[in-house]
Structures are given as C-alpha cells and as structure tokens.
Amino acid sequence: QVQLVESGGGLVQAGGSLRLSCAASGSIAVVNVMGWYRQTPGKQRELVATITRGGNTNYADSVKGRFTISRDNAKNTVSLQMNSPKPEDTAVYYCNAEGLTGWGRFNSWGQGTQVTVSS
Numbered sequence: 001q002v003q004l005v006e007s008g009g010g011l012v013q014a015g016g017s018l019r020l021s022c023a024a025s026g027s028i029a030v031v032n033v034m035g036w037y038r039q040t041p042g043k044q045r046e047l048v049a050t051i052t053r054g055g056n057t058n059y060a061d062s063v064k065g066r067f068t069i070s071r072d073n074a075k076n077t078v079s080l081q082m083n084s085p086k087p088e089d090t091a092v093y094y095c096n097a098e099g100l101t102g103w104g105r106f107n108s109w110g111q112g113t114q115v116t117v118s119s
Contacts, residue, residue, distance in 0.1 A: 002026040002108040004095045009113030017083050022095030022110055024076040031099040034071050034078035038091035038115075045094065049080060062088075085117045 008020040024031060035050035049059045049069035057069055066085070071078040078095065095110035 002028055002106045004097055004108050004110035006095045006110040006113040009115050011116045012085055014086055014117055014119045015084055020080040020093055022078050024097045027101045028076060029100040029102050031076055031097050034097045036080045037094045037096055040091045087117045087119050090117050091115060
C-alpha cells in the first residue's frame with residue numbers, strides 16, 4: 001500500500017498565508033505525479049495544482065499567482081504554499097499521488113485536511 005498523510009490545515013485570515021504538506025510512504029518504486037485537490041459541499045472534487053516528477057506544474061485558474069506547489073522527490077513529499085487566501089478557498093484539501101510500486105500502479109489519496117479562510 002501507499003499511504004498519504006496531510007498536515008498544515010487550519011484557520012487562516014484572508015490575506016494571510018498557509019502551507020500544506022503531504023508525505024507519501026509505503027512500497028513506492030516511483031512517484032510520477034503529485035497534486036492537491038479540494039472539495040466543498042455540493043461540488044465535485046476539483047484540481048488545485050499538480051506537479052510532475054520533472055517539475056512541470058499545472059494550476060487551476062482560480063489559484064494562479066497565489067498558490068505554489070512544490071515537491072521533494074527524494075522524500076516523496078509535496079507542499080502547497082497558499083498566499084493571500086480568500087474565503088472562496090475554504091474547503092477540504094486532499095493530497096494525491098500516482099506512480100508505481102514494485103508490483104504495479106498506484107493512485108492514492110490522503111484523508112483530507114480542512115482549510116478555513118475567514119474574512
């Protein structure tokens with residue numbers, strides 16, 4: 001199994017900053033893509049940002065210029081730096097990773113961490 005554990009969620013004021021982190025562990029051969037997704041009541045889980053092993057990034061239009069995703073390939077971790085968060089960013093944030101174990105492909109999700117932005 002590959003397990004993902006998020007940390008860093010909580011309450012933040014609009015205009016402040018928050019940093020989410022996620023660590024992957026288990027029978028990992030290679031992690032190809034890591035990313036952050038978020039979900040609010042009544043909406044589907046949506047992409048926030050992804051990053052490939054080579055460092056290519058993709059961001060949702062709503063967070064471009066404010067959020068930054070990064071990863072450490074040696075440690076199998078990914079982070080999301082949230083600058084100038086808005087109340088609209090309030091959601092449960094989920095870490096995702098996909099790649100290969102010694103026996104096949106994996107696609108794992110973390111348990112989620114609540115981010116609440118107050119105005």
